Amino acid sequence: xxxxxxxxxxxxxxxxAKNIASIIQDYSHDQLLVVISAxxxxxxxxxxxxxNYFNHNTTRANELFEQLKADHDQYARELLQDDFAATDKxxxxxxxxxxxxxxxxxxxxxxxxxDQIVSVGELLSTLIIVSFLNKTAEQAVWLDxxxxxxxxSNYRDATIDWRATQxxxxxxxxxxxxxxNIVITQGFIGSTDENNSVTLGREGSDYTAAVFASMCDAxxxxxxxxxxxxxxxxxxxxxxxxxxxxxxxxxxIEMAYYGAQVIHPKTIKPLQNNNIPLYVKCFLDRNMxxxxxxxxxxxxxxxxxxxxxxxxxxxxxxxxxxxxxxxxNLSNIYKLFHSCKIRINxxxxxxxxxxxxIDSHAAxxxxxxTLLHEQYDVKRNENLFLFTVRHxxxxxxxxxxxxxxxxxxxxxxxxxxxxxx
Ligand code: ASP
Ligand code: MG
Numbered sequence: 513x514x515x516x517x518x519x520x521x522x523x524x525x526x527x528x529a530k531n532i533a534s535i536i537q538d539y540s541h542d543q544l545l546v547v548i549s550a551x552x553x554x555x556x557x558x559x560x561x562x563x564n565y566f567n568h569n570t571t572r573a574n575e576l577f578e579q580l581k582a583d584h585d586q587y588a589r590e591l592l593q594d595d596f597a598a599t600d601k602x603x604x605x606x607x608x609x610x611x612x613x614x615x616x617x618x619x620x621x622x623x624x625x626x627d628q629i630v631s632v633g634e635l636l637s638t639l640i641i642v643s644f645l646n647k648t649a650e651q652a653v654w655l656d657x658x659x660x661x662x663x664x665s666n667y668r669d670a671t672i673d674w675r676a677t678q679x680x681x682x683x684x685x686x687x688x689x690x691x692x693n694i695v696i697t698q699g700f701i702g703s704t705d706e707n708n709s710v711t712l713g714r715e716g717s718d719y720t721a722a723v724f725a726s727m728c729d730a731x732x733x734x735x736x737x738x739x740x741x742x743x744x745x746x747x748x749x750x751x752x753x754x755x756x757x758x759x760x761x762x763x764x765i766e767m768a769y770y771g772a773q774v775i776h777p778k779t780i781k782p783l784q785n786n787n788i789p790l791y792v793k794c795f796l797d798r799n800m801x802x803x804x805x806x807x808x809x810x811x812x813x814x815x816x817x818x819x820x821x822x823x824x825x826x827x828x829x830x831x832x833x834x835x836x837x838x839x840x841n842l843s844n845i846y847k848l849f850h851s852c853k854i855r856i857n858x859x860x861x862x863x864x865x866x867x868x869x870i871d872s873h874a875a876x877x878x879x880x881x882t883l884l885h886e887q888y889d890v891k892r893n894e895n896l897f898l899f900t901v902r903h904x905x906x907x908x909x910x911x912x913x914x915x916x917x918x919x920x921x922x923x924x925x926x927x928x929x930x931x932x933x
Contacts, residue, residue: 513543513689515733517699517721522736522795523637524552526590532795533645535736540651540693545685545728547699547721548641550633551587554580555700555714558630565614565629566622573614581607584636591644599643606635623667623875624708627701631658631709634698634717642696652694660684661702661720663710668875669853670702670710672723677702681727697724718776722790726782733788735775736795742774742803745818750912754815758804761790763814763902766927770857770900771821780805816908821857821898823872826919826931828891829884830865837861848883852876857898858929860920867920869898869931893919899930 516536523529529551536546550558557580564573584603589596610632618625635656642654660680663670688695699717702710712719718735725733742764743753761784768777775792783790784807793802829845831837837845845866849856853876858869870877872894884890896919901909903926913932920931 513545513728513730514539515545515547515721515725515728515730517547517717517733517735518549518795519717519735519737520549520552520554520637521738523548523641526587528795529587529591529641529644532736533641535795535798536645536694537651538798542693543689544694545724545730546652546694546696547717547724548634548638548696549699549717551584551637551640554633554637555630558633559626561610561614562622562626562629566618566625568618570614574611577607577610577614584640588640588643591640592647595643595647599639602639603636606632606639621667627667627670627709627711630711631701634701638696638698645694645696651692652696653688653692655685655688655695655697657698657701657720658703658707658709660697661723663702663704663712665704665706665708665710668711669713670704672702672712673705676705677723678727681724685724685728713776713778715773715776716778718779722779722782722788725788726786729786730788732791733783734791734793736793738794738796739792740794740797740800740802742792742805744815746773746820749820750818756803756814757801758806758808758812759814760812761805761807763812763817764790764805766902767817767819770819770929771898772817772819775805814903816904817902818908818912819900821871821900824857824869824896824898824931825872825877826893826896827868827870827881827884828865828893829868830889830891832887832889834864836863837866842866844887845884848880852880852883854880858920858922858931860922869896869920895933897932899932901928902926904928 518532522532561573561576588599592599610629613628638654642652645652662673662676699720700711704710721733741755743755745753747753761780765780768775787807789804789806791802791804794800831841854870854874856868856870860867916932918930918932922929
């Protein structure tokens with residue numbers, strides 16, 4: 513069995529949806545578990561709806577949801593033509609579930625509502641795609657991933673219950689392949705044991721693909737993207753990128769962790785641990801070589817790999833009474849970050865201060881600042897970048913840093929990281 517993952521861009525319009533359907537059909541001599549995201553920018557649109565709803569802008573929330581419905585209806589009509597009615601019924605049921613939420617006052621916290629609303633994007637896209645695949649031949653089956661992928665109730669960043677999910681996979685997914693070669697399911701979402709919807713964090717569909725690959729002992733995972741292969745840097749930021757044909761899991765997890773938007777960082781562990789190779793292929797031209805990511809002892813020589821993470825904030829936390837930043841203060845500060853679910857991208861500490869580089873848009877940042885202020889002095893520096901270079905060379909650094917001010921540097925033999933302005 514193979515696992516395929518298609519992201520929002522690969523199905524953003526009906527042309528592209530037809531293209532991925534033909535890719536799926538061409539590979540369907542193998543058993544395929546296909547994980548699909550919400551189409552295009554649907555998740556962003558749903559985030560807007562969730563925000564408006566929670567801020568009591570019910571009219572706006574409903575208005576935006578009407579737009580989203582119209583957009584999906586048009587897309588489904590175009591793809592399904594005469595077969596639209598049957599799918600429309602299912603779409604209507606999903607719409608209704610969201611409308612029920614939108615027309616009641618919020619009584620729980622934002623993250624809960626976010627997940628109930630945002631998770632519908634993947635359900636809609638997969639329903640439409642599976643209907644399209646089955647227009648000609650009934651080869652594919654739609655699976656509601658929430659029946660399989662079980663998590664805790666840490667909304668918006670749920671942690672997978674591996675045991676329950678494995679059990680469901682064995683009981684419910686394997687039998688599906690006895691009758692059909694293609695199983696279509698949703699990335700990014702799951703459910704709690706009370707059957708509330710959850711999400712796994714933005715761009716989490718890659719992770720879903722990896723989870724199922726490891727649970728089904730798949731022979732490989734392929735992530736289909738709109739780029740020919742992995743590159744050593746984001747071409748939207750850096751002009752002279754080079755393709756990478758082969759790379760280790762270790763290298764990719766470092767890139768992803770520091771903000772390269774290539775693959776969701778959590779994707780690597782389940783694949784690496786189970787020795788399942790990951791291919792990145794281009795859905796625009798499936799004959800391009802793509803990239804192979806795997807465990808290998810082979811010595812691969814890499815170009816410098818550049819990652820620029822935008823929207824960074826430096827927090828400087830200083831003790832008021834001149835007590836040292838040693839284990840007690842450190843663990844206290846870490847606890848506060850942890851309690852607000854804020855990830856630290858880089859830290860440095862000095863005698864009485866602790867500096868952390870974090871995402872400026874971290875969800876509970878204001879809450880963290882309030883907590884820190886109770887005990888420490890806090891300075892905040894905004895609009896920064898975290899620049900990471902693996903396999904760095906001096907001339908590359910010189911070139912890239914020409915117009916930037918470096919506020920903080922950390923380096924090891926392989927990696928240099930700088931917070932820059
Ligand atoms: N649709 C979700 C998002 O845009 C998940 C994903 O694309 O992987 O974040
Ligand atoms: Mg996406």
